Amino acid sequence: MNAQALLSLADDELILGWHNSEWTGIAPFLEEDVAFSSIAQTEIGHARAWYELAAKELGTDADSLAFDREPDEYACSPLVELRMAEDWARTIARHWLYETADSIRIQVLINSVDGEIRGLAEKIDREETYHRMHAEMWAERLRDEQAFRDAVDELWPYALGVLREDQRPLLCDAVGRNEVEAIERGEHTEDLRPLWEEMTMVRRSVPGASW
Amino acid sequence: MVTVERVWEALAEIPDPEIPVISLVDLGVVRDVDVDGNRVHIGFTPTFLGCPALEVMRDQMAERIRELGAEPDVEVLTEDGWTSDRITPEGHRKLRDSGFAPPSGRSPVTLLQIQTTTNPCPYCGSSDTRLDNLFGPTPCRSIRYCNACRQPFEQFKTL
Numbered sequence: 001m002n003a004q005a006l007l008s009l010a011d012d013e014l015i016l017g018w019h020n021s022e023w024t025g026i027a028p029f030l031e032e033d034v035a036f037s038s039i040a041q042t043e044i045g046h047a048r049a050w051y052e053l054a055a056k057e058l059g060t061d062a063d064s065l066a067f068d069r070e071p072d073e074y075a076c077s078p079l080v081e082l083r084m085a086e087d088w089a090r091t092i093a094r095h096w097l098y099e100t101a102d103s104i105r106i107q108v109l110i111n112s113v114d115g116e117i118r119g120l121a122e123k124i125d126r127e128e129t130y131h132r133m134h135a136e137m138w139a140e141r142l143r144d145e146q147a148f149r150d151a152v153d154e155l156w157p158y159a160l161g162v163l164r165e166d167q168r169p170l171l172c173d174a175v176g177r178n179e180v181e182a183i184e185r186g187e188h189t190e191d192l193r194p195l196w197e198e199m200t201m202v203r204r205s206v207p208g209a210s211w
Numbered sequence: 212m213v214t215v216e217r218v219w220e221a222l223a224e225i226p227d228p229e230i231p232v233i234s235l236v237d238l239g240v241v242r243d244v245d246v247d248g249n250r251v252h253i254g255f256t257p258t259f260l261g262c263p264a265l266e267v268m269r270d271q272m273a274e275r276i277r278e279l280g281a282e283p284d285v286e287v288l289t290e291d292g293w294t295s296d297r298i299t300p301e302g303h304r305k306l307r308d309s310g311f312a313p314p315s316g317r318s319p320v321t322l323l324q325i326q327t328t329t330n331p332c333p334y335c336g337s338s339d340t341r342l343d344n345l346f347g348p349t350p351c352r353s354i355r356y357c358n359a360c361r362q363p364f365e366q367f368k369t370l
């Protein structure tokens with residue numbers, strides 16, 4: 001697996017983890033405050049693991065990959081860039097679509113011939129089981145709410161863009177929707193830059209410092 | 212001269228940074244120990260990848276090896292990673308004694324299993340408990356509630 005593919009995975013998890021953490025303190029229930037904070041923590045942990053593998057290939061370290069690149073150099077999908085706090089219906093729609101897409105991608109990696117990738121994918125999949133359970137419980141609960149249905153309609157082309165083209169039919173089957181034109185990786189949304197500025201602010205304040 | 216047995220004993224004295232009632236050996240994160248002259252190799256399998264205690268565990272193991280007068284080499288293993296099945300029976304007992312419900316069932320787990328498996332309350336032993344939140348104060352714990360003694364408790368996740 002090449003470094004660019006690893007970076008797509010890591011960037012998706014880092015950026016989504018960051019957005020999930022925006023619910024800390026303002027979620028609609030205390031339980032969800034805890035849940036989104038914990039999910040954010042594990043997503044960022046997964047990002048770190050993938051960055052570490054990419055860093056070995058690129059001769060750098062995980063923190064540099066996470067925080068020292070320019071916004072244009074990130075390889076994340078537009079789905080994870082969108083800022084959704086304080087819209088709960090959109091947040092749950094993205095959470096459910098992303099976790100469903102992510103599980104398809106992880107299943108492919110579990111069959112990798114590279115032992116390191118396979119081992120990591122198996123481990124991440126076990127942790128992600130809890131994210132999926134949480135997303136499915138919420139999707140079930142909001143299924144008949146108009147705000148949630150509108151959000152799923154809006155985000156569907158973005159969700160397809162998380163996956164490689166050959167993996168997209170699996171996502172269509174999993175969520176019961178037809179394939180449409182995907183919003184692909186490459187072009188960034190305008191929500192990425194403000195997030196990047198906040199996320200890298202401390203690191204940029206004293207370049208080269210060890211924390 | 213450091214022996215493999217001495218290293219295991221030393222590691223068994225290191226408490227988990229977040230649940231100090233159990234040791235790193237009880238937790239099952241030490242996969243193997245090799246001694247080659249003055250060099251001690253430890254194969255370490257992290258619990259949750261986002262767990263902030265990992266660095267602490269790694270540093271504490273290295274520190275203990277240095278105290279034994281040897282040179283530590285702590286390797287993080289990603290293949291054949293940690294599951295909650297690796298927590299020892301002794302670890303289960305210690306968790307229960309301090310009010311943590313140990314992981315129930317075996318990995319991998321489904322939502323249906325979590326909702327239907329009998330998870331006894333670590334305080335009163337009643338099986339009349341329910342899931343309150345899949346997530347808890349650290350990545351490795353869920354929150355359950357005991358209907359019998361009306362006490363919320365922390366459940367180690369089955370992973």
